[in-house]
Amino acid sequence: MAKLTFDNLSEDVKALIVDKILRPTDLKNLCLVNKRLHSLAIKPLYRHVSLDLGSAKDTRLSAFLSPHNAGLKHIRQLRLHLAKVRDSCNQKQHAGFATRLLLDFLPMDILEEFRWDTSNWCPWEPFSADNLLLLYQKQRRIKRLEVMNLDRDVLPAIKKSVQIQETLFSCAKTLALYPENRQMLDLSQHFVERTAEALEELVVHAEFLCPEQRENSMPLPPGQAIEPRELNDTATGPGLLTRTVFSHMMPFETCTPFKNLTSLRLHFVSLRHCPDTWCRFIDFTLIQDLRLYHCSGADSLFGQLCKASHLPKRLRSLDLHHKDNDENEALIALDGFLCLVSGIQELIVNVKHVKSLPAAAGITRHGKTLQMLSVHASTESPSAHVTPPEGDAEELIWETEELEKICKACTQLEQLSCAWPLSSLIRTPNEQWKAYENAILSNLQDLVTLHITTFQNNKPSTQLLPKVIYEQLLQCLATRLFDMAVGGQAQSSDATSTTSSTTGDDAQGSNPPPTSPDGSALAATAILPNRSKKLRLIAFGISDKIYEREDSKNQLLYLRSTSLSAFGEEKVHAAPIGWCLRQYVEPRSDVLDVVLHRDTKGPWKQGNEALGLSWGEGVDDE
Structure with a gap:
């Protein structure tokens, strides 16, 4: 019987194997092996394409858009970013021209998603309406539609075009609305009405900022400014947002909710009076993914969802970013909601101005299904427009008993993000700290990614360490955690009384722990019964980058690896890794993608001057 090799496999099996390769560099190298592997690897390599436009590298687009490029027809998602350049003069015009070339030369009907980076392109700079119309005319299979700020009103042109009306909305399953003015509200209403029957995911980002709050913003024309009282719902009726975007469903008391909507994400939407609006035209019993970002009155929505008529039947993920009031009404409503709903797999909670963390009882209820958990809370919340001199307030941490309850119940947890002591x-x-190590590493056997948002200090020293030395010490701490996870030893809870009195030289190991006749340690250390052998990634700090193609300067990540000692012995080693690279090495680290909006600068000295290595700042110094 011939030996089974990769060449003997069927093409479908080979394609499944190649799809498991995550790193684009590896896919590129695979394309260079031979023609057969080239035809297999080029599909996942070109499936998701991100381009930086508006720089000198735009000249490479000619080779990318060449008809001889076999990968163009395999593009499904195209995302555009503004490149970071020193001289940004006329950069927007150059990027708009490059976008026009892309849309002109891309093959017809290949894109399923077209996005431009909202963090550095929109909403401060309007997108070209001509480019958007060209996109809708050439790409008629788009599944995700976005309504963004444009340089002119395109609603009349869209309604006039028979081709766009017949083809644009036929495949749309996801609708993202980013209205900033009345013109965008009207355009959003048309898109919602045309996609209502097949809509599965809805995103509403209603950040109507005042001109003085915007960066590089132009003054609004007279009559275009919208006050929050007019925009949001009130006790007397719907606000401008709901009565414009969902006007075709009014009156809400008798409307038919969206039939297929399973995912809802709201940004800066007032939910104080949601029972008469949002709870009317959205059937929350069908919602599987619910994400609320800085929505005032979120406690009112959770109160409605606790009722049997609105309680989600299969809620898969819940994401809440909120600033609570003095009575912590949102936190109380969240605890009650978590105790009623069941089956959550991803739970993300980031609350400010609270007195405590979410109750462990609501989290442990989802112990059999929870796979990703990210919980953060702080007692204070500085103003969004005023940077405090010492950063945000310190995060709250769980009591050891509460953490142990969560870890013992959530045995399926793969990703965990929380603050440590x-x-x-x-x-x-x-x-x-040792109690946290034991609670997490001895109970979470499937844990892959551990995110510790708090940086450790170097007290009792009063001087900050240079960054190079701090990173080395933090690397040793990460190695300790990895070693304990794969088979090392950890401090047992029974040994607390034995080791708590150890100080000075004893704490450094000069006095060894008592041993039994066979030489094994007694009380001082204990082997973890169920270790987290799958633990591969440990991150410290919070990322300060929303742009996913840059590494953060205030977050340190370590990947579990191995090293050889001088005697040839294999030991566990914590290898530093970049924030961008980790997603290709370990895909089960998307908990690090959660934006926490906190200021956590590392406690170290910056620059070479911290080590006395500065050579001056001459003109030729690079």
Whole structure:
């Protein structure tokens, strides 16, 4: 019987194997092996394309758009970003011209999603309406439609075009609305009405900022400014947002909710009076993904969802970013909602101005299904437009008993993000830190990514360490966690009384723990019964980058690896890894993509001057 090799496999099996390759560089190298592998690897390589436009590298577009490029027809998602250049003069015009070339030379009807980076392109700079109309005319299979700020009103042209009306909305399953003015509200209403029957995901980002709050913004024409009282719903009736975007469904008391809507994401939408509006035209019993970002009155929505007529039947993910009031009404409503709903797989909670973390009872209810958990809370919340001198307030941490309850119940957890107690890098970890190690590493056997948002200090020293030295000490701490996970030893809870009195030289290991006759340690250390052997990635700090193609300067990541000692022994090693690269090495790290909007600068000295290595700042110094 012939030996089974990769060449003997069927083409379908080979394609499945190639799809498991995540890193674009590896796919590129695979394309260069031979023609057969080229035809297999080129599809996943070109499936998702991100381009930086508006720089000197735009000249490479001619080779990318060449008809001899076999990968063009395999593009399904195209995302555009503004390149970072020193001289940004006329950059928007250059980027618009490059976008026009892309849309002109791309093959017909290949794109399923077209997006431009909202963080550095829109909403401050309007997108070209001519380019958008060209996109709708040439790409008629788009599944995700976006309504963004444009340089002119395109609604009359869209209604006039028979081709766009017949083809544009036939495949749309996702609708993202980013209205900033009345013109965009009217355009959003047309898109919602045409996609209502097949709509599965709805995103509403209603950040109507005042001109003085915007960066590089132009003054609004007279009569275009919208006050929050006019925009949001009130006790007397719907606001401008709901009565314009969903006007075809009014009156809401007798409307038919969206039939297929399963995912809802709201940004800066007032939900104080949601029972008469949002709960009317959205059937929350069908919602599987619910994401609320800075929505005032979120407690009112959770109160409605606790009722049997609105309680989601199969809620898969819940994402809440909120600033609570003095009575913590949103946190109380969230705890009650978590105790009623069931089956959550991804739970993300980031609340400010609260007195405590979400109750463990609501989280443990989802212990059999929860795979990703990210919980963060702080007692204070500085103004969004005023940067405090010492950053945001410190995060709240769980009591050891609460954390143990969560870890023992959530046995399927693969990704965890939370704040840890502070400990010194130049001393043995304190008892509270060891309790966190034992609770997490001894119970979460399937844990892959561990995100610790708090940086450890170097007390009792009063001087900050240079960044190079701090990274080395933090790397040793990550190695300790990896070693404990794969088979090392951890401080047992029974040994607390034995080790708590150890100070000075004893804490550094000069006095060994008592041993049994066979030489094994007693009480001081204990082997973890169920170790997190799958743990591969540990991150410290919070990323300060929303742009996914740059590494963060205030977050340190370590990947579990191995190293050889001088005697040839294999040991666990924590290898530093970039924020961008980790998604291709370990895809189960999307908990790091959650934007927490917190200021956590690393406690180290910046620059070479911290080590005394500065050579001056001459003109030729690079």
